[in-house]
Amino acid sequence: MSLKRLGGAPVGLTVPALVALTFLIVPVVAVVLRVPWSTFLSDISSSGARDSLRLSVVTSLIAAGLCLLFGVPLAWILARVVFPGRSLVRALVTLPLVLPPVVGGVALLLALGRRGLVGQWLDLWFGLTIPFTQTAVVLAQTFVALPFLVISVEGAFRASDERYDDAAATLGASRWHTFRRVTLPLALPGIVSGAVLSWARALGEFGATITFAGNFPGTTRTMPIEVYLALNSDPDAAIALSMILIAVSIGVLALLRERWLTGLST
Secondary structure, eight states: OOTTTTTSSOHHHHHHHHHHHHHHHHHHHHHHHHOOTTTHHHHHTSHHHHHHHHHHHHHHHHHHHHHHHHHHHHHHHHHHOOOTTHHHHHHHHHHHHHSOHHHHHHHHHHHHSTTSTTHHHHHHHHOOOOTTSHHHHHHHHHHHHHHHHHHHHHHHHHHSOHHHHHHHHHTTOOHHHHIIIIIHHHTHHHHHHHHHHHHHHHHTOOHHHHHHTOOOTTTTOOHHHHHHHHHHHOHHHHHHHHHHHHHHHHHHHHHSOGGGGGGGGO
16 A cells, blocks of 8 residues: 555654755755845955856856866766776766865865876976966866766766667768767756756865865955855855855756756666
């Protein structure tokens, strides 16, 4: 007999479910209730807030673009190509999801710093110094956001029927033409959801950014860093700026309806 016929979920499941839901909702509600609406516009329109918001939007959009450019091909390979070590590659791709962001920033420093594994050669050969620049902000955001796109798009590629690809190949279409005209359109919902999720994750990135890019006003101080600093000097401004990020997150969730998120569970 189904739970609906029994009159609903059992108490043993309902109570902990409500506790979990309350735990997730109450902090957000607390922020909304504490927003200083009388000074809200002045708080979010200060020069520091404007610069941080503009920097966050620009860099996160670039990071999302990089995620699309490199993440979609990687997702296709993980979904459609069988090769030794594919499980290991998939695990490495998802590592930033569970890696503490500060550790990610340290790893980027060790890789791309002036004495890093790759950074030393960039400095020696091209005179490029990446850490503590806007480029570092973009790379830090891309590092933490890329797995969101890859997971979503890989799920979309796996969900699409490969028989359409086979049919296109039978008709003489090249692999690249099939990818552009058949595979990509079928996976478009997953690609859109992955792009938006990766952009939202990049917009909210803090730990890897402050470790790898630092905190320079107008250059590397993103919105989350501005919130953190304002919390110590002007809590009302921190709450107002937090409300902006919450509103953006809610907007993302509104756009990504349940059907857009199916790729994450595949």
